[in-house]
Amino acid sequence: MLQKLLKERILILDGAMGTMIQRYKLDENAYRGDKFKTHNIDLKGNNDILSLTQNKIIEEVHAKYLEAGADIIETNTFGANKISQSDYKLGNFAHEMNLASAKIARQIADKFTKQNPAKPRFVAGSIGPTSKT
Numbered sequence: 001m002l003q004k005l006l007k008e009r010i011l012i013l014d015g016a017m018g019t020m021i022q023r024y025k026l027d028e029n030a031y032r033g034d035k036f037k038t039h040n041i042d043l044k045g046n047n048d049i050l051s052l053t054q055n056k057i058i059e060e061v062h063a064k065y066l067e068a069g070a071d072i073i074e075t076n077t078f079g080a081n082k083i084s085q086s087d088y089k090l091g092n093f094a095h096e097m098n099l100a101s102a103k104i105a106r107q108i109a110d111k112f113t114k115q116n117p118a119k120p121r122f123v124a125g126s127i128g129p130t131s132k133t
Helices: 002-008 017-022 028-032 047-053 055-067 082-088 091-115
Strands: 072-074 122-124
Touching: 017 047, 017 055, 028 047, 047 055, 047 082, 047 091, 055 072, 055 091, 072 091, 082 091, 091 122
Parallel strands: 072 122
Antiparallel strands: none
16 A cells, blocks of 8 residues: 555655654653653653653654654654663663554554545654664
8 A cells, every 4th residue: 555655646754753752841750650760770861761651642742743744653763772772771671662662653543544544644663773883
């Protein structure tokens, strides 16, 4: 279906996830949530962890892009890899972050597709360059 639509029209990809998350002005406790309340490293700025601790915010960000007309939303996984998460001592949570992020994106994309089946919505996995060069 994606290939077919690309032959018919230009598809719109969502924008910067991090920029949208910054608008929420989250503090350290918001990043930690209950899951990482006692973690010994600061987590503020680790946007990927929000799929585990603030999933409603991630859902809202995706919905805003879909409401604005995006056809494709990217998962909240730009830094959800073992290498980048090791900076926060959370490398072992990378798989859980990716799975949660994919589920959130898929769920909201399906919701919008159900509301308007003539405009199907897609999910693309986001992979950043890691925090190491």
